[in-house]
Amino acid sequence: MPKVLILFAHPALERSRVNQVLIQGVGDIPNVHFHDLYQHYPDFYVDVQHEQELLLMHDIIIWQHPLYWYSVPPLLKQWIDLTLEHGWAYGSKGVYLKGKRVLNVITAGGGHAAYEAGGYNGFTMHDFLRPLEQTAKLCGMEYLPPYLIHGTHRIDQAGAEKARKDYHTFLRALGAGEVDPEELKPLYYANDHRILNPVK
């Protein structure tokens, strides 16, 4: 069974409307390990050794976070800078992450349309995620399409609950090996997978 590691970054979870709901109970899903970065490192003092050990123990890495200024919240960037050391994660001796898979799970204020080519934001979500995609590739990891929850400003309680249900279904399938990462590769977003969109 593939082991899934969620690296979660939200600087103000007490004010979150969506992520707060999404993460309720994720730790209970078999083969999924939930790791709350802002709770562990409020002072940005990332324990590199611990983080590297966690990475070694898992096969699928999820960066889950709200989209802030078309990018990741700062602690996640700090995590990347410090954990993915040269000589460990990349470079001629950096072989430890080879073959693992990475994807982003993102909540974004903007709707789907705003992130289409020529849309309100000018670029697609994939464009904004290029740096992360290449980071994964440099470390020999496979970068999978992101899982997106768009239009959070307009999501109500029921919408958040629905998003949570879908997300957990997806995670459970990943942890149980029912979703083959190979099947995700050709998709636009990971949540387009058939497990969440049964053919009518």
Add this chain to the structure above:
Amino acid sequence: MGDTLLFDAMIYLSAAVLVVPLAQRLGLGSVLGYLLAGIIIGPFLLGFIGEEGDELLHFAEFGVVMMLFLVGLELEPRLLWRLRTPILGMGGVQVLASTAVIGMIAYFTGFQWNEALAIGMTFALSSTAIVLQTLNEKGLMKSRGGQSSFAVLLFQDIAVIPILALLPLLALGHGGGGEGGDGHGHGGGAMDGLPAYVQTLLTLGSVVFVVLAGRYLVPRLMRIVAATRQRELLTGAALLLVIAVAVLMTLVGLSPALGAFVGGVVLANSHYKHELESDLEPFKGLLLGLFFMAVGASIDFNLVANNPVLVLGLVVALLIVKAGILFAIGKSFGMGLDQNFLFSLGLAQTGEFAFVLLSFIKQEGILPGDSVALLLVVVAISMAATPLLMLFNERVLQPRFGTREKVEQSRPADTIEEQRRVIVAGFGRFGAVVGRFLGANGVRATILDNDSDRVDLLRRMGFEVYYGDATRFDLLESAGAEEAEAIIIGLPTPEQNLMLVEVVKKHFLHLHIVARSFDYMDTYDLMDAGVLHIFRDTLRNGVAAAGETLKLLGFRAYQVDRHAHRFLEHDTNALRSLAAVRQDEGEYADMVRGTVSDLEQQMKSDLGPNTYPRDYGWDSESLVKEFGEA
């Protein structure tokens, strides 16, 4: 005495070691324990101490001298200046009024006026030793009642000088009295025969000498001694200092205790303050203990048995009169009810100076020997009664009349009492910051404190405050320890903290314990007791100050920040591993030698710029190596 010295020491120490812990366990305090031990080994029970009791008393009085030196060390001149009103006001009124009233009573019960005055002056004084020791033990020194008691005691110590000067004048041609200019001073006599103005000049000169020597000579001397790196020599120097002051003061006829106090105040700002404190502390403790035992042993139970009504009547009358006067003084100086109880009951006894004064009175022939013997018994019993009075105050008076342990809620019934999730035990400098920051986050804590003035203030500000000894199970229970989630422990002494931890671990296991510690040693103790969240007083502050300094020297702020973090982490880990092996004494001693006592060495190995792993993620050296060859 020669070969019996060791035997005597064994008797005294075994009495102390056996009785004092027992007394403390019974909640009686150490002073009462020592007194009881003295009574037990004294001439009337086991008879281990006989005639040499008086001698012993004189010797042990040196403990009082040492205590006042230590009190002086804690009291910077500025603080003393702030206390001038209570010292002069309260102290002056107390001595004058008590002398007058007690003297009057003596006069109307048939004494001559001169005898009555001598008795009045003697019994106006209280016991510095018993009062300060008891207040310290209960952590009440800083409270209003404690401070006032201290002020009055200080004035009394000063008043002894003129009293000693006056006594010879009261010897109205009784038989053996007034051997010429026996001057003042009970031991010395070095200045006998000198003209009065020379004596006065010498007296003043020696006080000036103590002040100047304390400022200029002593620090230099200590530096020289410290340079030898012989620990015992430092202790010796500290002892020498106190003894020398005492000898000098006795020579010129001043109270040695007062001289030691002045010496202490002068040294309060010196570098060697803490060195002196830790060196003298055990001596003081043992000598005071010896002193209390000697007092216990000196109670003449034959005399009591022959005139039980008279003796006890005198003691009770004395206590009532003195306490009454003190209470009136406390009231007119605006003291709250329970601080006033502490103050007036605490100082109601007669003190160790009475032993000196009474023997002087006998020697001058002012009073006949049998009267003096009777009065001595009254003094000793009144001293022995003090811890009992304090206990009575604590258990009976305070709960009834003092600041209520809990304020009755007088809120409208419909507001639901929000649940208090945190208890803050001790609202001193540490607890206050904790409480404020919790409050700033909307967490209203329940506060436990034993300073009634502070309690009143906090209550006026609308806090939920329980008054009393936070280590008491019933107080914790009524403060809601059952429902709370966490307790912050910030009591004034490590011992109290540890005691509270034990109570919490025993009765309220569900509470998270967050404790403040003072230094390495009590941090280990807290770790051993199973406390997970320990905040060492000066650690974070010290690291922050060093960090700030590094920034001033041009270090990058973020680098300093990260190094500080690493330092704290390291320090905590080092302490943890040390606490873990501490059980094994031998290994512990080695570890301490290697890491703690040799602090300088430790820091060298800890913080050498190359000994910590760097943040390799931010390192581009290896990148240059691998990709740099163009």
